Amino acid sequence: MTPRWAALVSEVRAHPNDNLANFLDASGRSLEDVLRKDKSWTSLRRTAGKLTTPEGPLEQRLVKRVRALAHLDDQTRRDAYTALLNGQRLTSSAEQRFVAMLFYSLFPDGGDFTDAAAGLTALDGEPVIDEMREVIDIAFGAAHRIARPLVELAPALADVPLAVHARYSREEILAALGWTAEGRSPSTMREGVAWCPQVNADAFLITLKKTDTDYSPTTMYRDYALNRDLFHWESQSTTSAASPTGQRYLQHRERGSHILLFVRENKTNALGPTPYIFLGPSDYVSHEGDRPIAITWHLRHPMPTEVYLASRAAVA
Incomplete structure (x- = not known):
């Protein structure tokens, strides 16, 4: 209380x-x-x-x-x-x-x-x-995780001062990736995906436990860990595999762009919006479906055990 x-x-x-x-x-x-x-x-x-x-x-x-x-x-x-x-x-x-x-x-x-x-x-x-x-x-x-500099896993992102397995707010994520350099403020972001051309990266901001009060039927995406190395993620419901955005996701390695995953269990906690845990850069493994596209990503660094367990609990 x-x-x-x-x-x-x-x-x-x-x-x-x-x-x-x-x-x-x-x-x-x-x-x-x-x-x-x-x-x-x-x-x-x-x-x-x-x-x-x-x-x-x-x-x-x-x-x-x-x-x-x-x-x-x-x-x-x-x-x-x-x-x-x-x-x-x-x-x-x-x-x-x-x-x-x-x-x-x-x-x-x-x-x-x-x-x-x-x-x-x-x-x-x-x-x-x-x-x-x-x-x-x-x-x-009070920190209990060892955070690893992003540059160790993605050398091309040397100017992005994020650490894998550290926690970040939406504001910090968008600022670190140059999204705010376009004159945009984080308070205007309404989606869980952000293309950040300054660093050639897509950031996915994922909430594991989604509720009817916070998410519409078209945004109740099924996002969850398959194991500590693999993550199942669904694109926005309007994104097709053939679209420019879908192709950027599926061909990110060929195009030299980056996929960065940020995950939190709930939307809010006692202090307000829950910060995201940065799972780090990920690589395309496979996909199925369309509008939304269901994509399996391989993390370059295994996610923390507690994040994996929270993800499995959210699915259950």
Whole structure:
């Protein structure tokens, strides 16, 4: 049961310091208890009288987005995000993708900024930045999978700073793959497939457990693991094998394009949209049917055992 806000405020007021991790350990609370839909640790401290610095101009928007950082679980992203929140400016091609990933995590609709760099510059002096750094450290400390750099499995994607078996939000995925470079914001994406011409890759964002309330009859695709190396996936119901999109899927190796699979068990969790686990690059094995096309993909790196078991449970 989610604790009442007044009870949390009282606990924070009585706590001897302002360290979030220390409060969670001492109180037995979880990040899910603190990071609400429209509030966060910063909100709690203000209400409890523990934070007296003036409220930043973006604070009311940012406290709603701190939870978007609570899944971070790979070292490279942790270091990059922390550097950006500390005011450092990253310049390489791969580093610039981290700029976009963090920016769209905080501003999924683009936030009316001219570009991602301007949006991050606007964070300077915001008190909530301290909380963001804390949440990143807590999330990384709880990570239990070993994440492998994508470049090791797909050398042509060296500038894409994703790690296989790490977790990512929709915003991070689209930003990392250059989909947002076309001036599009992740909040406008309504489909589970994204062609990203900047990196010559198709990204499939797959939810294993689909419900009638979240998906229409034409989007209840049958997506599931056959084993830890093979994944059964269905295209959109309007995609034929002969169409340009269908041909790109089926002939991706001949054409030099990439197929990237991202999977989550449910659409939402206690913190909002559930992040996806990146299963990595995959290769065509076989297909059958049309509109939708049922395709079997071979993963270049076996999926985590818990993902395979969750997939099998979803099918059952």
